[in-house]
Amino acid sequence: MINILEHPESENSHDKVDRSTHKVGGPGASLKGTGESLQVNHIGVDVDSQYLVCKARFGEESLPVRQFDNTAAGHRQFIKWARTGKAPARVCMEATGVYSLPFALALHKAEGVAVSVVNPKAIKRFADASMQRGKTDALDAERILQFLLRMEFREWQPPSEEVLGIQHITRRIVQLKKEWSRENNRHQAAVRLGAVGKVVANDTAVNMRHLERRIEIMQAEAEAAAAASPALRESLALLHSVTGIADKTGVRILAELAALPADMTGPQWVAHSGLDPRPHESGSSTHKPRRITKAGNHYLREALYYPALVGSRKDPHIKAFYEKLLANGKKPMQALVAIMRKLLLAIWGMFKSGTTWDGAKFYKMAEIA
Numbered sequence: 001m002i003n004i005l006e007h008p009e010s011e012n013s014h015d016k017v018d019r020s021t022h023k024v025g026g027p028g029a030s031l032k033g034t035g036e037s038l039q040v041n042h043i044g045v046d047v048d049s050q051y052l053v054c055k056a057r058f059g060e061e062s063l064p065v066r067q068f069d070n071t072a073a074g075h076r077q078f079i080k081w082a083r084t085g086k087a088p089a090r091v092c093m094e095a096t097g098v099y100s101l102p103f104a105l106a107l108h109k110a111e112g113v114a115v116s117v118v119n120p121k122a123i124k125r126f127a128d129a130s131m132q133r134g135k136t137d138a139l140d141a142e143r144i145l146q147f148l149l150r151m152e153f154r155e156w157q158p159p160s161e162e163v164l165g166i167q168h169i170t171r172r173i174v175q176l177k178k179e180w181s182r183e184n185n186r187h188q189a190a191v192r193l194g195a196v197g198k199v200v201a202n203d204t205a206v207n208m209r210h211l212e213r214r215i216e217i218m219q220a221e222a223e224a225a226a227a228a229s230p231a232l233r234e235s236l237a238l239l240h241s242v243t244g245i246a247d248k249t250g251v252r253i254l255a256e257l258a259a260l261p262a263d264m265t266g267p268q269w270v271a272h273s274g275l276d277p278r279p280h281e282s283g284s285s286t287h288k289p290r291r292i293t294k295a296g297n298h299y300l301r302e303a304l305y306y307p308a309l310v311g312s313r314k315d316p317h318i319k320a321f322y323e324k325l326l327a328n329g330k331k332p333m334q335a336l337v338a339i340m341r342k343l344l345l346a347i348w349g350m351f352k353s354g355t356t357w358d359g360a361k362f363y364k365m366a367e368i369a
Contacts, residue, residue, distance in 0.1 A: 041089040043082055044145030046137045047100045052078060055141035057149065058087065065138045070099065075106040079113060088112045092148035094120040097297075098171075101164075108158055116148070117156040121271065121296075123147055159259040162229055167255040169222040171299055173215055174252075180211045222251045232258060234354075239347065241356035243318065244310030249303060256300040257347070266348035273300045275341045301340070308339040317359030338367060 039059040046053040052068040066081070068074040082089035091107055093100055095117050107115040127143045158164070187204035190197035226232045232254060239250040260272065270276050274296030311318035318339060325335035346362050349355075 039085075039087050041082055041084060041087045042145060042148050043089060043091045044141045044143070044148055045091060045093040045103075046140040046144060047093050047096050047103060048137070049099050051137070052103065053137040053141045054078070055138065055145045056082075057145065058084060065141060070103060072102075072106070075103055078103075079107065079110045083112055086112075089114070090148060090153060091115045092118060092144050092153075094118055094123055094144065096120075104156060105158055108156065114153070114155045116154055118144075118147065119272065119296075126151070157261070162225060162232070163255070163258045166222050166225045166232075166251065167259055169218050169225070170252045170255040173218050173222070174299060174302070176211055176215050176218065180208055180215070183208050183211065219248060219251075222255070223247060226251050226254060235351060238350050238354070238356060241350075242307060242311075242343065242347065243315035243357070243359070244307035249306055252303045253300065253307075253347075256297055256303065257351070266345040269344050269348050270341055272296050273304070273344060274298065275301060275304075275337065275344065300344075304340040304343055305336070308336045308343060311343070312336065312339060315359055317363040321363050342367065 041056060041058045043054055043056040047070060050070055052070050052074060054066045054068065056063040056066070068078045068081075082091065089112060091113060093104065093115070100117060104115055104117050107113050123143060126147045159167070183204050187201055187208060190201035190204060193201075226236050235258065236250055236254050239245050239253055240247075245253065257269070260269065264272070267276070276296075308318075312322040312335070313319065321342070322335050322339060325338055326332065330338070342362060342365055345365060346357070349361075350357065
């Protein structure tokens, strides 16, 4: 599962390996039965849609920036290079969703390579604390390498194939719905033109119906896949107990949450979604409303909006919390964001305890400051 936890500092634990398994070991790991240790190749990678920009330290040698294609062939070339001298490799990258996942999966399967996939916010905070400035792919790769060298290494474990499959489907549904909205805008514009726009209006109407059918098929596939897994089916039932979370929204939220590490805390879920309040900037007024960071999983964040909206109208406890926030001077959207944040914390608690929705507990829950 994607490791988006922030990493506590470690103490010089990066150059040890367990040769018996050919996997990079944890802090202070050594060769079993010998006490012998091996050099480790450390690589920070800035990942985008096309390229892997890499900054490496092989043993004590700092290497120039190197670039590979972000393709299956490029991944194989990277792995061969990373194992230079047959040394084990530790690789660190930021979690960038569809761009980083295939690369992370390839590294996870490779012998002698351990990979850590880190929340971009953790890298940014590390860079800010280190007073590192500038923004280029090469500088980003250097920052990621320094993070890897100085912070505790936590190896990434991929989500199960069933979870990845459901997530792929639900994210595709989001894309199709956006296509439908764009086509609907074109359709409405054509309709307003009357006879002049008749041909385009008819064509867009046909395409919208086609998109609606595709969305229905994809939704059915996602729900069937979730129902086929006892664990996912149980989690989905818990989600459906929340006011405002029905079949479509439930499987979409589940697809994002099921991919997260089991040891994450509720506040870490919130940070992962980008719903955590942004810290006050130095020199700015502490009396100004704080905005959310938005530096996280926008699929999860967007999926929580409709349940928050419905809950603020139909669930007495959520509605009471919403009205209290408005009475305290919050704007409607700020109040809805606060509900989204508390909903996520409540769902975390439900998953941990295996209990269904309790609106009274929701109202009493402390907010994240």
